[in-house]
Amino acid sequence: MAIQTPYVAVDGVIKIFEDERFKGIVLIERKHEPLGIALPGGFVEVGERVEDALVREMREETQLEVSIEKILGVYSDPRRDPRFHVVSVTFLCHASGTPKGGDDAKNAMIYRLEEIPWDRLLFDHAQILRDFLLGK
């Protein structure tokens, strides 16, 4: 049976807390095409649960150990990634500490919610962050 489905990926909206104070969310600067600012994330591996993929990808791209809160949404518009069709299971999660770029992320930084670089966000990550801010 030849089955063809979209790729599955995970993305994370990571809320950073320090001493119980909210400091902002984490965005990365991508090392590979398409270049720009994005939520940290990556492909789910065969044999891996999406929750495990999320923790692994956040660790690889931001060096943070995240705690998952919930699924924010499943984003699956065929045009959301210019390369091919990727379904993103997007998680809301939190962590403490200072993010540091790694793997596919040249940099990983904390952004205050009032300083999100909306015009530089890749994929549908502006929509995802608006959904997050609207409490969806």
Add this chain to the structure above:
Amino acid sequence: MAIQTPYVAVDGVIKIFEDERFKGIVLIERKHEPLGIALPGGFVEVGERVEDALVREMREETQLEVSIEKILGVYSDPRRDPRFHVVSVTFLCHASGTPKGGDDAKNAMIYRLEEIPWDRLLFDHAQILRDFLLGK
């Protein structure tokens, strides 16, 4: 770039209402291996949003036109399907009318919640239905 991820599928917990009265949920009898009772569902096609895949699969397997309420969960245990690794985006939805089997479903029937055939449910659909009943 050779990317390998699990397959993506959708499953639906369809609540049936007639004249505003709740009648139960829809389960199907599968036509192909693995044989047994399951939630209606199927693979997402490349180029298709998961919401559109859900409406299409529910129509193909139950002849019902469903309205989506929300995502109940994303089920991704690598062993949930004995054949290969399938990530299921599972939706809560509702419809009216009488289900009728079609496509991969030999039969489609309404089950009262107190008459769910727990021991005959395939995949992780017993867990999904317990999550639904627990209001997750």
